[in-house]
Amino acid sequence: MNASPVSPDPRRKPVRIGIAGYGAAALAFVPAILAHPGFELVAVAEPIESVCDEAAKALAVAAYASVPAMLAGAQLDAIYIGTPTEMHSVHVLGALAAGKHVLVEKPMAANLDDAKAMVDAAATAGTVFLVGHSHSYDLPIQTMRALISGGTLGRVRMVNTWCYTDWIYRPRRPDELVTGLGGGVTYRQGAHQFDIIRLLCGGKVKSVKARTFDMDPARRAIGAHTVFIDFEDGAAATAVYNGYGGFSSMDLCFDVSEWGFAQPEGARNFARRPLANSNAVSAVDEQAAKRQRGKTAIPGSAPLQPFFGMTLVSCEKGDIRQSPHGLFVYSAEGKQEIKLPADRSPRDLVMAEFYDAITGRAPAIHDGRWGLANLAVCDAAIASSASGREEAALYQVAVHA
Numbered sequence: 001m002n003a004s005p006v007s008p009d010p011r012r013k014p015v016r017i018g019i020a021g022y023g024a025a026a027l028a029f030v031p032a033i034l035a036h037p038g039f040e041l042v043a044v045a046e047p048i049e050s051v052c053d054e055a056a057k058a059l060a061v062a063a064y065a066s067v068p069a070m071l072a073g074a075q076l077d078a079i080y081i082g083t084p085t086e087m088h089s090v091h092v093l094g095a096l097a098a099g100k101h102v103l104v105e106k107p108m109a110a111n112l113d114d115a116k117a118m119v120d121a122a123a124t125a126g127t128v129f130l131v132g133h134s135h136s137y138d139l140p141i142q143t144m145r146a147l148i149s150g151g152t153l154g155r156v157r158m159v160n161t162w163c164y165t166d167w168i169y170r171p172r173r174p175d176e177l178v179t180g181l182g183g184g185v186t187y188r189q190g191a192h193q194f195d196i197i198r199l200l201c202g203g204k205v206k207s208v209k210a211r212t213f214d215m216d217p218a219r220r221a222i223g224a225h226t227v228f229i230d231f232e233d234g235a236a237a238t239a240v241y242n243g244y245g246g247f248s249s250m251d252l253c254f255d256v257s258e259w260g261f262a263q264p265e266g267a268r269n270f271a272r273r274p275l276a277n278s279n280a281v282s283a284v285d286e287q288a289a290k291r292q293r294g295k296t297a298i299p300g301s302a303p304l305q306p307f308f309g310m311t312l313v314s315c316e317k318g319d320i321r322q323s324p325h326g327l328f329v330y331s332a333e334g335k336q337e338i339k340l341p342a343d344r345s346p347r348d349l350v351m352a353e354f355y356d357a358i359t360g361r362a363p364a365i366h367d368g369r370w371g372l373a374n375l376a377v378c379d380a381a382i383a384s385s386a387s388g389r390e391e392a393a394l395y396q397v398a399v400h401a
């Protein structure tokens with residue numbers, strides 16, 4: 001992990017940051033923004049009046065009805081963008097044109113053209129442009145990468161990651177299920193998986209072969225995929241995701257949840273096709289349920305390490321997988337556990353990387369070019385499923401730090 005411990009640069013004023021879109025993703029980021037002493041949260045932009053008022057009260061910051069109004073009215077150095085995916089482009093381009101450092105949610109855009117335009121605009125602006133949170137920030141994944149880079153296990157040859165959830169049946173906005181708007185699991189959850197895989201395998205994907213699945217006529221969307229990824233250096237990976245609320249990959253992960261909580265089978269809040277069985281759920285009710293769920297869905301801290309499904313790394317001289325407290329390493333020396341601290345959440349690590357890049361302490365790994373390459377793998381997987389052929393992944397870059 002290249003992010004330094006949380007210590008602000010004493011020679012600098014705090015980085016004044018605003019939030020664009022006060023929904024589920026933003027609510028998850030607030031604790032990490034407030035916890036980092038190098039940032040000062042000063043404004044929120046949110047078009048739903050009641051939500052905007054709620055944010056102003058809860059955070060004691062200036063609240064604006066739109067992103068342009070916030071950019072014009074609040075003196076910001078940086079902006080976190082958690083608006084719906086198809087809006088990222090206009091919000092990122094506006095913020096970069098105004099000279100702000102930008103942290104945008106994944107997936108960075110709904111299509112490669114928009115994402116490429118953002119990368120070009122960031123280069124012109126000369127400000128920091130980061131794409132996160134993704135689960136490749138999780139400390140166990142970062143530590144896997146450090147172990148691989150250390151070289152004692154030899155070259156990484158295979159990474160296989162499996163995640164089975166209820167993603168499709170959680171309450172959603174309609175656009176979250178539309179592929180062309182960056183919806184469905186290949187964009188939304190593949191963005192995590194491909195980021196993890198590229199980080200562990202060095203970054204440069206050669207080609208992708210995939211099948212995506214839309215399995216519930218009452219809830220049309222890409223809800224599952226199996227993706228085979230070939231890397232330029234001969235490593236290979238698979239990403240399996242199934243969001244149809246049947247099997248849970250917590251059963252493969254010591255009963256630990258995506259956010260690092262013990263959740264034995266009986267204690268899980270797992271949505272098993274509830275919306276498919278009830279056409280009575282209106283879009284308005286569903287969005288109200290989404291907003292309610294978003295208030296508590298992603299806690300700011302957790303006792304155990306986060307598990308985005310099971311990730312098994314195979315190197316020439318050993319294998320690595322997650323344990324509830326860190327990693328298990330299987331090598332000639334037997335099975336060893338590396339325990340990791342649980343005092344910094346994945347989003348704390350995003351804010352640390354953002355701060356380090358803004359202050360020039362360390363370049364960001366998850367910069368715009370990295371996010372573009374992840375999105376290109378999402379695109380290639382969807383294209384491969386449609387064509388039945390192996391597809392090249394565009395815009396690939398190596399891990400540089």
Ligand SMILES: NC(=O)c1ccc[n+]([C@@H]2O[C@H](COP(=O)([O-])OP(=O)(O)OC[C@H]3O[C@@H](n4cnc5c(N)ncnc54)[C@H](O)[C@@H]3O)[C@@H](O)[C@H]2O)c1
Nearest residue numbers: 021022023024025045046047082083084085105106107133
């Ligand atoms: N990293 C993660 O783990 C994670 C988790 C959830 C969502 N996300 C990402 O975050 C983004 C938002 O998803 P969400 O689930 O939080 O959605 P959401 O609907 O809960 O939140 C989006 C918010 O943006 C607001 N908004 C809409 N138009 C706006 C505009 N023009 N200006 C300002 N605000 C506007 C909405 O009113 C809403 O409050 C998506 O890109 C999604 O992929 C990431």
